[in-house]
Amino acid sequence: MKGAHTLVKTFAQLGVDVCFANPGTTEMPLVEAMDAIGGIRPVLCVFEGVCTGAADGYGRMTGRPAMVLLHLGPGLANGIANLHNARRARTPMLVVVGEHATWHRKYDPPLAMDIEALAGTFSGWQRTTARTADILKDATEAVYKAGQGQISTLILPYDLQLEEVPEYRTDAGTPECASVDAGMIERAAAGLKKAERPVLVLGSRTLRREGLLTAARIRAAAGCDLLAEAFPARMERGAGLPDVPRIHYLSEMAIDQLSRYDLLVFAGAQRPVSFFGYPNVPAELVGKDSQTIMLTEEGRDAGEALEALAEELKAPPAAPEDCLARPARMDLPTGPLSGEKICAILAALQPEGCIVVEEAITNSLMYHPLTAGSRPFTLLTLTGGSLGQGPPCAAGAAIACPGRQVINFQADGAALYTLQALWTQARERLNVITLICSNRSYDILKLELGRLGVFQPGPAASRLTDLSGVDWVRAGESMGVPSVSVRTAEDLAREFSRALDEQGPRLIEMVL
């Protein structure tokens, strides 16, 4: 069996069933192998940042790694921005990069780059396969390591893909189990009882349904508040779940928000730090007067620890009704659109079980508070701050969950980094509704200029934050996505409802 066939067969046998690809010459044996072996669905993306963002969305929704196939150093480089987001989201992912033939590298051909250096910036595990006989072992280890919630990068030289491998077997290994530190649980329970204003800060997998309901039980027992990390990889939300506010993005607001508490117990969330380092703003958002307890080591699944904490606190077996959000009656706004009105329309109309990929930046400030009583849904956010995550992530989530409606609530500036994702949405007929907030501006940067005392930007600053001139209806249609433009709340509600009734991708430009 050829090396390329071995790789595809190993991945397929270990449960990898989708490959988001933008291959080139040095990956062609792997493309051929997908036909020869079967079991892996190839999804073409016409820009690599779409491949990696889609695999992020897929991994967040399935918990399993998708394969990503990229071409040499430049192809990998184009995918890094969304690999960075995926690393921050702890998404399992398998990145495979073709490399020049082992004997060809030394000639420094035109496309040669230091692929390993690039991979080192986002990979939890990486390897350049040295011999064809190692492909089976390396591929198995890559899947196993990715399953721990990180990115595995396998760099596979062209000649090894073509060579014959003598025998074939798989050995998947078993994932590590998260351990619970009993002493830490006792300490946290004692702390929660003793503290005057305690809060439980949830992150990672504790923001799934089970974790949230456990947290509600803890709240009932300990009288603590609940908070979520600022940018969850995946969070369940809506009626029937506890209403868990997120830590604010703006440092000053977060510091104020967290200063209310004398004890913060972190369950799967990291200690929050300022997104950027500003003069005269503390980097650590938790003040020195507050006590903090980490339930688990960083990067560990805190689900079991949370359950143990509930038991230690003798929490009720089910979350009391008054700890859970009730379905809210929401009125639809009218008149010219604003960010807040868009949030309200979404909160009122988004269907049960939908997946919302939110990269709306300045226009989504009210979205989280307004959706506490919405129909239950899954929220995916921008974990690593690297713009252009929304459209690809939505495509990947739709491929992961074909029965669910995906809604991409999206800033225009951020969408421009990866608008090629619309092409994949059209090609694969994905049920993604893209809602573009067209304010024709990098508004977040105007806010940052304000921090520097610039409230009347000069010509350079104005020119570098002004995005006017993009016609989003034509952009969507150019990629095969039916698109409309709206300017009022009434029109948005109507067009959004209409899009929900239809199959396949839709784009709605919301002119602000």
Add this chain to the structure above:
Amino acid sequence: MKGAHTLVKTFAQLGVDVCFANPGTTEMPLVEAMDAIGGIRPVLCVFEGVCTGAADGYGRMTGRPAMVLLHLGPGLANGIANLHNARRARTPMLVVVGEHATWHRKYDPPLAMDIEALAGTFSGWQRTTARTADILKDATEAVYKAGQGQISTLILPYDLQLEEVPEYRTDAGTPECASVDAGMIERAAAGLKKAERPVLVLGSRTLRREGLLTAARIRAAAGCDLLAEAFPARMERGAGLPDVPRIHYLSEMAIDQLSRYDLLVFAGAQRPVSFFGYPNVPAELVGKDSQTIMLTEEGRDAGEALEALAEELKAPPAAPEDCLARPARMDLPTGPLSGEKICAILAALQPEGCIVVEEAITNSLMYHPLTAGSRPFTLLTLTGGSLGQGPPCAAGAAIACPGRQVINFQADGAALYTLQALWTQARERLNVITLICSNRSYDILKLELGRLGVFQPGPAASRLTDLSGVDWVRAGESMGVPSVSVRTAEDLAREFSRALDEQGPRLIEMVL
């Protein structure tokens, strides 16, 4: 003076006059400084690969580095593919990346990445400025090092941009001079006289007008053939210049082409190697029976050495008429379009002094041979094989040379990586005509599948090479570029002529 002001002032005083930018929070002080100091024209690009590709085009045409302003690691990563092309083109460029505040890095905030590792993959010179007092020195060194034909990357932490610098002065240094190795010139001259079938292989700056005319004189004196490197960063071509064929891209054809010669003298060109390493195809395209002489060390300007060689050979003071291409009479083809017909129409109609950025891949095979007798023009090609170079490079060339018509002869698949360049072309009203070869396919990959014996691609291979579904007229219009679609040679000739008469960008989709 603030650190950010020092940087902008230093660059401006050293002749940097354009900044291709996609800034974020950590670059805002530099944006403010562009307003406060002046002298540098800010050009917004809505994706970083456009910034770097545009700076490549600008640097190739002016010989001076443009500044590129990118946001942290993810922004830099998005720019790497075209930085790779620029590195291969030996383009001078100044990349400036904002970094988190020096005291903020240790908290590993969401956007933190290993920026230095990324920069190491393409930079000839790089530095993370350590103290505000070093900005002047670092900025000066960056400009000086970039002037040697490489990329300088300066990583500037946010807090250092805001801090005050005590005094201000500039000290630019002077660029190194290329030295001529007299012994090597004598050896080359003797070799050329003695060889039966010698060829002079031109690369880098010897493909400018002066170098080409010197090469024609050498040809007259020594009876050698002339060849150009496969992918010149910049090459002058057309009537009045010697007709210099390029080394073929396909290894087998290149091996055959070069096997005719018993001596190859390289002037500014590298020893050619196979673009990819294929089984049973030699990596070194020059056979072992041929002698090779390198006129200069790799990376050195070979212009002076070429002139010295002409003197050593007692070449005539001017290139004889019969060594120069005459203006060719070219008939316009008719009927349905093909790659060859497009090349013929361009060769016949492209105006004197135009700049042609060629990234047409499989459809440009006949372009070089057909343009020997065209009106004199400048050709910029894809130096590093990293796709998506054409549209940004065309934008940068147009900014560098506002009086010249820029023509981007462009493959559709490659254009999709950086179609956001069209937005900058529209915003800046650049005289760029984009000619999209719409064959709706990664045709080059089908050719590569053939090498693997796959002539009837399976469903996976078909799906991963099929690009159907892009409407290029809508794509162009969505970015503000007036666009039309043509299917016949007559329509292309008419629409191309019409576009040449107009100001500002135009896009012509050529359906194949």
